[in-house]
Amino acid sequence: MSFQVLLYQGLVGLSSAMYLWLLSAGLTIVFGVLGVLNFAHGAFFMIGAYLAYTFYGILGFNLAVSIALSLVGTAVIGVLVERFLVKPIMHLDHAFQLLLTFGLVLIFDDLAKAIWGGVFMIPPMPRVFQGAVWILGTPFPIYNLFVIGAGVAVWLLLWLLFEKTWWGRIVRATAADPQMAAALGVDVKRLYTGVFALGVMLAALGGALGTPVRVVAPGMGSFMIVQAFIVTVLGGLGSLTGAFVGALLVGVLSSYGTLLFPTVELALIYLIMAVVLLVRPHGLFGRARA
Amino acid sequence: MKAGPAPQAAATGAARIVYGLALVILLVLPFVSSTYTQYLVIHMMMLAIYALGFNLLFGYTGLLSFGQAAFYGIGAYVCAGILLRYPSLLAGILGGVAAAAAVALIIGLLSVRHTRIYFTMLTLAFGMLVYSVLWKWRAVTGGDDGLVGIPRAPLDFFGLAVIPVRTVTSFYFFVLAVTLVALFVLHRIVHSPFGLSLQGIRDSEVRSQFVGVHVRKHRLLAFIIAGAYAGLAGALLAPLESAVTPVISHWSHSGDAVLVTLLGGVRAFFGPAIGAVLFVVIRELVVRITEYWQLVMGIIVVVLVLGFRGGMAQAVMDGWQRWVVHGLAQRQPPVPAQVQAPAPVGQAQARVERGEEP
Amino acid sequence: MNTILQAEGLTKYFGRMAAVDGVTLSVREGQLTAIIGPNGAGKTTFINLMSGFLTPDRGRIVFRDQDVTKLPPAARVHLGLTRSFQIMTLFPDLTAEENVLLPILARRGAVGRAFTPYKADREAREEAGEVLQRIGLWSYRDTPARLLSHGDQRLLELGIAVATRPVLCFLDEPTSGMNPQERRAVLDLVQELSASRTTTFVIVEHDMDVVFSLADYIYVLHRGQLLAGDTPEAIRQNPRVREVYLGEEVSG
Numbered sequence: 001m002s003f004q005v006l007l008y009q010g011l012v013g014l015s016s017a018m019y020l021w022l023l024s025a026g027l028t029i030v031f032g033v034l035g036v037l038n039f040a041h042g043a044f045f046m047i048g049a050y051l052a053y054t055f056y057g058i059l060g061f062n063l064a065v066s067i068a069l070s071l072v073g074t075a076v077i078g079v080l081v082e083r084f085l086v087k088p089i090m091h092l093d094h095a096f097q098l099l100l101t102f103g104l105v106l107i108f109d110d111l112a113k114a115i116w117g118g119v120f121m122i123p124p125m126p127r128v129f130q131g132a133v134w135i136l137g138t139p140f141p142i143y144n145l146f147v148i149g150a151g152v153a154v155w156l157l158l159w160l161l162f163e164k165t166w167w168g169r170i171v172r173a174t175a176a177d178p179q180m181a182a183a184l185g186v187d188v189k190r191l192y193t194g195v196f197a198l199g200v201m202l203a204a205l206g207g208a209l210g211t212p213v214r215v216v217a218p219g220m221g222s223f224m225i226v227q228a229f230i231v232t233v234l235g236g237l238g239s240l241t242g243a244f245v246g247a248l249l250v251g252v253l254s255s256y257g258t259l260l261f262p263t264v265e266l267a268l269i270y271l272i273m274a275v276v277l278l279v280r281p282h283g284l285f286g287r288a289r290a
Numbered sequence: 291m292k293a294g295p296a297p298q299a300a301a302t303g304a305a306r307i308v309y310g311l312a313l314v315i316l317l318v319l320p321f322v323s324s325t326y327t328q329y330l331v332i333h334m335m336m337l338a339i340y341a342l343g344f345n346l347l348f349g350y351t352g353l354l355s356f357g358q359a360a361f362y363g364i365g366a367y368v369c370a371g372i373l374l375r376y377p378s379l380l381a382g383i384l385g386g387v388a389a390a391a392a393v394a395l396i397i398g399l400l401s402v403r404h405t406r407i408y409f410t411m412l413t414l415a416f417g418m419l420v421y422s423v424l425w426k427w428r429a430v431t432g433g434d435d436g437l438v439g440i441p442r443a444p445l446d447f448f449g450l451a452v453i454p455v456r457t458v459t460s461f462y463f464f465v466l467a468v469t470l471v472a473l474f475v476l477h478r479i480v481h482s483p484f485g486l487s488l489q490g491i492r493d494s495e496v497r498s499q500f501v502g503v504h505v506r507k508h509r510l511l512a513f514i515i516a517g518a519y520a521g522l523a524g525a526l527l528a529p530l531e532s533a534v535t536p537v538i539s540h541w542s543h544s545g546d547a548v549l550v551t552l553l554g555g556v557r558a559f560f561g562p563a564i565g566a567v568l569f570v571v572i573r574e575l576v577v578r579i580t581e582y583w584q585l586v587m588g589i590i591v592v593v594l595v596l597g598f599r600g601g602m603a604q605a606v607m608d609g610w611q612r613w614v615v616h617g618l619a620q621r622q623p624p625v626p627a628q629v630q631a632p633a634p635v636g637q638a639q640a641r642v643e644r645g646e647e648p
Numbered sequence: 649m650n651t652i653l654q655a656e657g658l659t660k661y662f663g664r665m666a667a668v669d670g671v672t673l674s675v676r677e678g679q680l681t682a683i684i685g686p687n688g689a690g691k692t693t694f695i696n697l698m699s700g701f702l703t704p705d706r707g708r709i710v711f712r713d714q715d716v717t718k719l720p721p722a723a724r725v726h727l728g729l730t731r732s733f734q735i736m737t738l739f740p741d742l743t744a745e746e747n748v749l750l751p752i753l754a755r756r757g758a759v760g761r762a763f764t765p766y767k768a769d770r771e772a773r774e775e776a777g778e779v780l781q782r783i784g785l786w787s788y789r790d791t792p793a794r795l796l797s798h799g800d801q802r803l804l805e806l807g808i809a810v811a812t813r814p815v816l817c818f819l820d821e822p823t824s825g826m827n828p829q830e831r832r833a834v835l836d837l838v839q840e841l842s843a844s845r846t847t848t849f850v851i852v853e854h855d856m857d858v859v860f861s862l863a864d865y866i867y868v869l870h871r872g873q874l875l876a877g878d879t880p881e882a883i884r885q886n887p888r889v890r891e892v893y894l895g896e897e898v899s900g
Contacts, residue, residue, distance in 0.1 A: 094407050100595040104588065107589060110582040271419065274400060281404060490750045502725035
């Protein structure tokens with residue numbers, strides 16, 4: 001097992017972790033602010049991927065434009081879902097939230113199959129991203145490096161958003177005490193819609209970024225959502241840093257798992273979560289809540 | 291999760307007539323319908339067993355498990371494994387149930403110390419863990435091909451009596467017998483002091499501790515029973531289909547238990563059974579019209595959660611109860627609800643449960 | 649009279665603040681004891697420690713010569729140490745009868761039984777009936793607890809605590825939010841049970857009329873510490889107690 005192989009596998013793990021991170025980021029933000037656990041969050045990941053594929057792979061738009069358009073499209077759908085389906089269940093027991101959003105998963109998966117058909121092939125890589133970059137003597141695809149960069153950038157931007165901006169501060173205040181915020185004049189309903197849209201766009205970004213490298217298929221969202229749940233719980237519900245670290249942990253360990261223990265690899269992520277929760281019942285960065 | 295009042299005794303008389311009728315229909319069915327219909331009803335009964343066990347955990351104990359499919363799969367695979375080597379239906383079924391219960395014990399020990407979301411997430415994760423083991427452990431489980439050629443072995447009472455169940459009809463009666471026994475046992479459990487303690491735990495974990503109930507132990511027992519029931523349902527699958535594949539352990543199949551229970555009613559004892567019937571009927575009808583039956587199911591779930599939170603049996607029972615109690619007036623009607631009273635109890639109670647000062 | 653409950657140097661921190669700070673007191677069997685103190689004195693935290701809801705950072709609790717400091721709540725209940733709650737924690741979807749029946753079944757060691765109907769346990773049901781009649785809720789026995797009026801829910805709360813037949817029972821502000829009749833009912837019940845020597849009550853209360861009319865012995869807490877412990881008459885005269893209460897009222 002040479003160093004180069006190990007390095008390569010680690011980098012691959014990092015880049016695949018980014019998709020998981022983006023999906024988990026949205027999930028944890030929506031939970032942290034609205035208190036809603038959304039099983040159907042993966043559907044937005046899938047929609048983002050499908051839309052981006054449609055613009056880039058079928059209609060031939062520029063990749064960046066395709067991604068941007070898919071974010072917008074998914075956000076629109078997200079806002080509609082939030083307004084009509086999420087608002088009524090916000091104050092319900094989490095069990096009913098999971099049940100309703102589980103129903104949404106069934107709906108979205110079948111809708112995707114109905115609209116777009118079956119499995120799609122991977123479209124060609126844009127020229128600017130073709131080729132590999134040499135890291136410590138190991139070739140690594142440029143696009144994957146770009147994805148890692150994008151993921152880290154999103155983490156920094158989100159941190160800036162919630163810590164340093166005016167909107168971010170209002171969101172955090174509302175998350176902590178919505179009644180107080182409302183009393184102080186915050187339009188809590190609109191804020192919730194905005195936050196939900198942000199979460200949805202993050203998921204869509206995760207899906208869209210995968211267009212040149214990953215297969216688009218119905219059920220891809222459902223496949224990822226379980227892992228995203230685990231990452232979110234592992235990192236601590238409501239903690240962005242936790243989601244980031246959790247995604248990295250899962251992505252990298254899974255990658256090494258595929259290399260070193262191929263039969264166990266799939267089980268690894270669930271084992272990790274079980275172990276972490278045994279030691280820290282509220283996740284790595286979580287606080288007692290819910 | 292406060293979905294409405296518990297079923298009152300005034301409705302029991304009429305309910306008994308309905309259940310008696312259902313039993314008669316089930317007994318007569320094979321003589322008036324096709325093999326395919328019997329096959330469907332067998333599936334309904336297996337699904338009912340699966341969901342009834344789930345509801346002991348959800349409706350009665352207040353724990354939402356999204357990993358029941360794991361025990362279903364274990365029950366199925368262990369039964370399959372036994373039947374392939376030692377063709378005794380009894381051994382297969384018992385083995386499947388025992389294995390599922392054993393694994394439920396282990397997973398339960400690790401999970402019941404957590405509550406609410408964390409519990410649900412853990413069960414989801416463990417469920418997928420079992421799924422991935424069943425999928426990847428080719429040597430033992432056959433990988434994604436699963437196990438095939440499982441014989442529908444005869445019911446062998448240790449050599450004393452051997453009853454063949456090769457035909458669909460004979461297997462149908464076997465499953466009916468098993469279902470009735472399972473129903474009876476669960477009914478006993480639910481109406482026992484233990485069952486009452488589970489409901490107490492659901493209503494208030496803190497209060498239960500303070501009346502002397504060992505919450506964790508009782509939760510674990512409920513989890514094991516639910517796992518055993520799921521295992522029983524799975525064990526029945528193996529000889530029925532003569533093949534088992536890993537997909538039966540996927541979390542979406544865990545979702546089926548949840549869905550079925552929701553359809554029929556969380557708070558009614560027979561709710562999951564009614565839900566099982568509805569689920570299979572709807573699926574059969576929808577599949578004739580469109581391949582997108584999941585879409586239809588999803589819409590039904592969304593409508594149910596938004597509308598009838600308690601499920602169809604609950605809605606029917608509430609309406610029926612109002613009619614019967616109003617009409618027969620056998621007991622004092624409940625004190626007119628002081629609508630303010632429940633809310634403070636709920637919120638403040640929730641705060642106490644989280645360990646915060648009131 | 650022998651001491652049945654002893655708290656020694658009980659301390660509990662929330663962050664850096666000591667909600668209960670080195671409290672040492674004892675309760676004698678059959679002696680109706682009251683714990684009073686201004687808001688924030690640590691009364692509720694103290695009950696939480698004594699009943700097992702919280703674990704102390706320092707100190708010991710001895711109940712009937714047994715060290716119960718590390719025991720979980722359910723175990724303490726089985727030894728005879730119970731409490732009622734200021735915020736009602738009833739079983740909302742269970743009927744009034746079931747609310748009271750559950751502790752009785754638990755006490756009799758019957759909650760493990762899974763194959764016999766709980767309705768068939770005649771002795772338990774009779775006992776539950778007695779409790780319901782004592783608290784005046786017999787006619788509501790089949791009503792789900794959440795449908796009862798506020799005052800009735802408080803009575804039921806007391807009924808549940810009493811149904812565990814405790815040797816020692818902490819009552820956390822049992823009369824708060826009640827009208828005079830309901831208050832009378834609760835106090836009569838407490839006095840009756842206390843006089844018949846079945847249960848020793850320790851009451852945490854704000855209402856001074858209740859305290860001084862009922863209690864045989866009073867402890868005063870202030871800022872987490874034990875300020876005084878004496879008979880009601882002596883407490884009334886105690887200058888430090890007067891300062892804490894009257895001084896607080898003037899400045900607060």
